[in-house]
Structure formats: structure tokens, C-alpha cells
Amino acid sequence: MRAGDTIAAISTPPGRGGIGVIRISGPAALETAASIFKPRSAEPLGSPALARVGKVFDPASREILDSAILTYFKAPHSYSGEDVVELSCHGSPIILGRVLEMLLARGARPAEPGEFTLRAFLNKRIDLAQAQAVKDLIDAQTEFQVRLATRQMEGALSRQLSPIKDALVNVIVHLESSIEFVEDDISPEAASLLEDKLDRLIDRIAAIAASFSLGKYVREGFDLVIVGKPNVGKSSVFNRLIGRDRAIITEIAGTTRDALYEATSISGVPVRLIDTAGIRETTDIVETIGINRTRTAIADADVALLVLDASEPISADDNALLGEIPLDKRIVVLNKSDLPRRMTGPSGEPCLLISAITGEGFDLLLASIMQRLAGDSSIERDDILITDVRQHSALRRAIPQLEEAKAILNSGGHEEVILLKLRSALEAIGEITGETLTEDILGQIFATFCIGK
Structure with missing residues (x-):
């Protein structure tokens, strides 16, 4: 410019x-x-x-x-x-x-x-976090993305970071004053107070950074693959999730021979749903190709919805799929709850009882999908979410700097080294709002915007 x-x-x-x-x-x-x-x-x-x-x-x-x-x-x-x-x-x-x-x-x-x-x-x-939210608002595909980008654009993230930066500056000023005006080392009492302050700062930064586990999916979307043996109702679940009859449904096992993709959103988060060929032992060449593609889709997906037929006892094909799909990726659902139930589900694993015909259990299913995306962090939808990789990286770089500063302080190390760590943490946080970025990096960020904005 x-x-x-x-x-x-x-x-x-x-x-x-x-x-x-x-x-x-x-x-x-x-x-x-x-x-x-x-x-x-x-x-x-x-x-x-x-x-x-x-x-x-x-x-x-x-x-x-x-x-x-x-x-x-x-x-x-x-x-x-x-x-x-x-x-x-x-x-x-x-x-x-x-x-x-x-x-x-x-x-x-x-x-x-x-x-x-x-x-x-x-x-x-505006600051840089607000500027990036402008692009997020323009690119938004769902109402939830719009609400999140609007809050960020109005400075919600910046307001969360401001007291953290102020507290960190206060610690830096305290240490600088000690170096300049006090001949003795920091007293154990003062060091303990500073360590407590650093602990609180680390916890607050970590909590904001943890929101990226869900925020990255809010920004970029995620892949959800629907898998199971033939004729368990995968395509019916697929159609229920997208709200229309997209996949062909028949009572003939193996109707779906290839992966079927459809873009939609779940709770405001963009998702690419993938309906797949049923996995079973077969000698049919075409069906085998479809099954191989199903396995590829499972490997690439963020979440795998394993559909079992609640109206039939668990089978060898079901057990084979349970052994094939990683536990941390799958959500097990027992479909056809509208029929007499003959399956209890895999032992020791939570299962959701649903009916793709009546819609029973789908609210709980959607909530479970969102919780799986959020991971171990306890994130509310109205919280501020970190959705940008650069912002998340800056927060993650600040945390070890503060942890190292605390460890040096605890061991009675040199105040100058502690200050170096604290300033590095402050610089990393400042990258989010733009106080400490170079012109080259700014150019890279704004180059992704549209012309006219």
C-alpha cells in the first residue's frame, strides 16, 4: 500500500x-x-x-x-x-x-x-482481529458463522485479550522496577504472587486457545461419513440430516454402490456429508470398489457415524466395523428405533438410539456430533471461538513462554531472562490484534480479502 x-x-x-x-x-x-x-x-x-x-x-x-x-x-x-x-x-x-x-x-x-x-x-x-472478522463475515455460509464473525468484528475477542495483555504488562513493569530500583533479588513472597498471576494468565490463554478445537471446524467445515453394513438405513440417516431425499432408498441391500456427497450444515457448522456403500464380505467387483472407497472416506473424515440396525442382533459385519473405525472418531447410532428392538449395541460403548423415519433421537445426535468436534474442551456456542490458525498459533506460542518464565522465577533465575520470556509472550498475543506484526505478514493476511473490501 x-x-x-x-x-x-x-x-x-x-x-x-x-x-x-x-x-x-x-x-x-x-x-x-x-x-x-x-x-x-x-x-x-x-x-x-x-x-x-x-x-x-x-x-x-x-x-x-x-x-x-x-x-x-x-x-x-x-x-x-x-x-x-x-x-x-x-x-x-x-x-x-x-x-x-x-x-x-x-x-x-x-x-x-x-x-x-x-x-x-x-x-x-479497527484492530487486526476485527479486520480478519470482516473477511469471515463476507465468507460466512451459515447464520452461526455470521453471528460469530459479527461478534469478532465488534471487538469481542479483542476485549477478552485486553485484560490479559494489561495483566502481563503489569508483571513486566513490576519486574523491571525490581531490577532498576531494588538491589536484592525478588523476595519469595513477591515471587509467589507473580507465579500465581502467571498461572492465571496461562489458564486464561489456554482456555481461549482450546476453543480452536471447534472454531477450526466452524470456519472450514468438516467431513462426516456415514458407514455401516448394507441395509441398516445409512441413506435414510443421510437424507434426514440434509432435510431432503437425496440418496436412493430401497429395501435391497447394496443399493448405494459409491460414495454420495452433499454439503449442508449442522448446528450452524458447515459439513460435507458422505453416504457410503455398505461394508460386508462380497465377491461383486463393483460393490468391492465401492467398499474400498468407503474405507478411504472413513480414513479422511473428521467424524464417522457408524449405523447399526437396532431391529436385528449385532452381526459379524457390525463387529468388524467396530474394530475398523477408531474409537475417537466414531459415533455409534442404533437406527430403526421405530421397530421392535433386538440389539443393545456394543458392550461398554455409548450408543444413540435414533429413527431416520420418525426423526427420534436426531437432536441428541446433532449435539453429540458438535461435542465430538469440540473435543475435551467445554465450549459454549455463545463463547468467543478462535477460528484462525494464525491466531491459535500465537496463543500456543505465548503459553510455553509464560510457563518457562514461571519456572525460572520459581528457581530464582535471573530477572532479565524472565523478562525476555514475558516480552515474547506479550509479542505473540499482540500478533492477534496486530500490534507486533511485520508489513510482510500484514500483506499476506489482507491479500486473501476480496477487492473492494
Whole structure:
């Protein structure tokens, strides 16, 4: 980004629509927009936060191109913290392209991906965690993703990290004062108090970092494979989960010969459901190929839903599948609870009783899937979730630095070494909100944004 430039870009998605918006940001934003816009009234265009109706025209030919609305946001009270103008035209790609060309011909340059949001960050309108949430909001596919991204964009994560950083700074200041003004080593009492503070900081950071176990799936989605021997109702479970008849269902064992994929969401988390061929001993060549693909899907999936038929006794094929699917990956369900029950399920393992026909037990099944994704961490859906790998990595790097600082403090080590560890932890946490990142890393982050945002 070149400071002082005025940038312009189409901010609405490609394609046709009722309205298309061209955004301009920088010191010459109003002047550049005014060179191609003629307001309906004679009042000057300099009034901020006021929408003006007028015409967009080509200054070279004086040809009227479109009716438009110009809105001016004066720095620093704008999205980017600079002077910003938004021109709302009809959403024709031809019109929007012509308007952008005219703005570029009059001194603006094309905005780089994410440059409006980068300028908002550099002008301290938002921090980096909020900036990344902007992209998450744009990319959201479910209502839960929207709610989570909105909370992050409003600063929820930053507010959780702020007292942690303040507490860490206080510990650093305390140690620096001891080094500068006190000749003796830190007293055992003072060291104990500092160790308690570090313990609390480690616990708080670890709790936030643990949310990534679910947060990574909220951001990227997960694969859930439905497996079982033939004719246990796998395709019926598949159809129930996606809410429509996608898989063919018959009473003939082996109807599903190949994996069937469908994208949906479970409790607001994107999921790719995989209905698979039933696994059993067979000499059929086509069915064998399907079974091999089922085993590949099991290996690649995040969660495996092992479906057993509750109306039949457990079989050798069922037991073979129980031995084949890892315990930490599988959820065992006993389907066909609407029929007389003849199976108790595998010994010593929790099972869920469901009916793909009536829907019985599916609420509990969905909750179990979410709990499996969350792992050992106790995460509530309304908690702040770490969804970004970079943010999680920063938190995980801060924890051992604090643990090492505590160990050195406990052993009576040098305060300078302790301070080095504490500053490293503070720097790692600062990477999340952007205080301690280099320009190259910032460029990599914002390069993933769309142009116009």
C-alpha cells in the first residue's frame, strides 16, 4: 500500500444487480468523485454523511452514463479512517466498469485486495482481529458463522485479550522496577504472587486457545461419513440430516454402490456429508470398489457415524466395523428405533438410539456430533471461538513462554531472562490484534480479502 494514494474499486459482487457500489478512499476521494458526478441540486458536495442524488457523466464527452447516489464520509469518521465516497449506480457490469475507468483516469488507482480494510487497520479504526472478522463475515455460509464473525468484528475477542495483555504488562513493569530500583533479588513472597498471576494468565490463554478445537471446524467445515453394513438405513440417516431425499432408498441391500456427497450444515457448522456403500464380505467387483472407497472416506473424515440396525442382533459385519473405525472418531447410532428392538449395541460403548423415519433421537445426535468436534474442551456456542490458525498459533506460542518464565522465577533465575520470556509472550498475543506484526505478514493476511473490501 502506498500512503497518500486515493484508491477506487467496485465493492459489490461481480454480476448484475439492482445496485452496484464503487468505493473511493483517500485524500482526493471527494475531488475525484466530483469530477464525474453532477448533483441534482446546486448545493456543494462537501457535506459529510449526506446522500446526494445526481448523474454520473463522462467529462470528456459530457455523456450522461447513469443516475447515481453519492455519499461522502469525511475522515476520520469513515470505514477506512480516510475521506471515503461511495457511488451507488445501477448494478450493470458495463456501467460499473465505465465509472471505475473514469475514476482511475482522474488520478485514483485500483485498490488492492483488502486495501480498504487494511487502511482501516493502519488508521486504528479497527484492530487486526476485527479486520480478519470482516473477511469471515463476507465468507460466512451459515447464520452461526455470521453471528460469530459479527461478534469478532465488534471487538469481542479483542476485549477478552485486553485484560490479559494489561495483566502481563503489569508483571513486566513490576519486574523491571525490581531490577532498576531494588538491589536484592525478588523476595519469595513477591515471587509467589507473580507465579500465581502467571498461572492465571496461562489458564486464561489456554482456555481461549482450546476453543480452536471447534472454531477450526466452524470456519472450514468438516467431513462426516456415514458407514455401516448394507441395509441398516445409512441413506435414510443421510437424507434426514440434509432435510431432503437425496440418496436412493430401497429395501435391497447394496443399493448405494459409491460414495454420495452433499454439503449442508449442522448446528450452524458447515459439513460435507458422505453416504457410503455398505461394508460386508462380497465377491461383486463393483460393490468391492465401492467398499474400498468407503474405507478411504472413513480414513479422511473428521467424524464417522457408524449405523447399526437396532431391529436385528449385532452381526459379524457390525463387529468388524467396530474394530475398523477408531474409537475417537466414531459415533455409534442404533437406527430403526421405530421397530421392535433386538440389539443393545456394543458392550461398554455409548450408543444413540435414533429413527431416520420418525426423526427420534436426531437432536441428541446433532449435539453429540458438535461435542465430538469440540473435543475435551467445554465450549459454549455463545463463547468467543478462535477460528484462525494464525491466531491459535500465537496463543500456543505465548503459553510455553509464560510457563518457562514461571519456572525460572520459581528457581530464582535471573530477572532479565524472565523478562525476555514475558516480552515474547506479550509479542505473540499482540500478533492477534496486530500490534507486533511485520508489513510482510500484514500483506499476506489482507491479500486473501476480496477487492473492494
